[in-house]
Amino acid sequence: MRKGPVAAVAATVVLAVSGCLTPLTSRPPLTPVPAPASPLVGVYEPGAPGSWSQITEFASATGVKPRIAVYYSPWNDPFSTSFAQTAWENDAYVLVQLQPSGVSLGSIVAGGSDGYLRSYADAVVAFGHPVILSFGHEMNGTWYSWGEGHTPPATFVAAWRHIVRVFRAAGAANVTWLWTVNSIDGAASSLSQWWPGAAWVSWIGIDGYYSLATDTFGSVFGSTIADVRAFSSAPVLIAETAVGTTTDRESQIDELFAGVRAARLAGVVWFDEAQHAGLYHQDWRLEDDPDALAAFTAAVATYLGAN
Numbered sequence: 001m002r003k004g005p006v007a008a009v010a011a012t013v014v015l016a017v018s019g020c021l022t023p024l025t026s027r028p029p030l031t032p033v034p035a036p037a038s039p040l041v042g043v044y045e046p047g048a049p050g051s052w053s054q055i056t057e058f059a060s061a062t063g064v065k066p067r068i069a070v071y072y073s074p075w076n077d078p079f080s081t082s083f084a085q086t087a088w089e090n091d092a093y094v095l096v097q098l099q100p101s102g103v104s105l106g107s108i109v110a111g112g113s114d115g116y117l118r119s120y121a122d123a124v125v126a127f128g129h130p131v132i133l134s135f136g137h138e139m140n141g142t143w144y145s146w147g148e149g150h151t152p153p154a155t156f157v158a159a160w161r162h163i164v165r166v167f168r169a170a171g172a173a174n175v176t177w178l179w180t181v182n183s184i185d186g187a188a189s190s191l192s193q194w195w196p197g198a199a200w201v202s203w204i205g206i207d208g209y210y211s212l213a214t215d216t217f218g219s220v221f222g223s224t225i226a227d228v229r230a231f232s233s234a235p236v237l238i239a240e241t242a243v244g245t246t247t248d249r250e251s252q253i254d255e256l257f258a259g260v261r262a263a264r265l266a267g268v269v270w271f272d273e274a275q276h277a278g279l280y281h282q283d284w285r286l287e288d289d290p291d292a293l294a295a296f297t298a299a300v301a302t303y304l305g306a307n
Helices: 005-018 053-062 081-089 105-109 114-127 153-169 217-229 249-262 290-303
Strands: 040-044 068-074 093-099 131-135 175-182 203-207 236-241 267-271
Touching (some): 053 290, 068 081, 105 153, 114 131, 114 153, 175 236, 217 249, 249 290
Parallel strands (some): 093 131, 203 236
């Protein structure tokens, strides 16, 4: 028989008193991504964050279930809670590359974007699960408005710290702050001048690609890892990488994952897109190359184990 409103309220009170209901105030504390016991495998698919279908296809083709799912977020776009929730339900952490396009970093420092940042932080808090957040990636290169030759390093550092302050004030303790640089072999300036400081960074990200048949883990990432280790012991994540359609793609894929394991990195994110614009950009996808696909699957199993 359907209960009336008074009976329903009474039943609720009884259950709450008896401990059968979980009080709203007992929500678990917010925590960042824990340091992984073994390197995590992530992926970027161009459909993100609008769709999860390409990530599903990637997992099906490779036999590797991504533990990190990346999307790129233009300035003033809200946090994609739905994509983050789908990632969480698929045992993956969302990694957001927050891009300050169309806004000056000086105005961010001055508080001009605080309303947007507070709204974003509130959404991350409401999501409740760990989020990896990167701001202004590849700032040591010349190709973005927030980077070398366009924005002074001191302004970038001030903007980074300001954003972290806003999120901390909002209680966003579930954010892992990923400071992402480009491999110094493809960038224009030293790294230390862009460094916000250990108190402001959780992990370090490095972007770099195997675009030539002669590329190795050492030539693409070695110098950059050595440089960041001179001023930080934070976990390092290869935040963007892929092996292009070189003459020795399969062995380079194997060598990439062997390098990630040997360097004891936090993980590696495969940039799974056909990206033909630019000097070295090419088809990084695995799904249309059976030999590369098999090499990827084998390398993950050999060097990273279960993910």
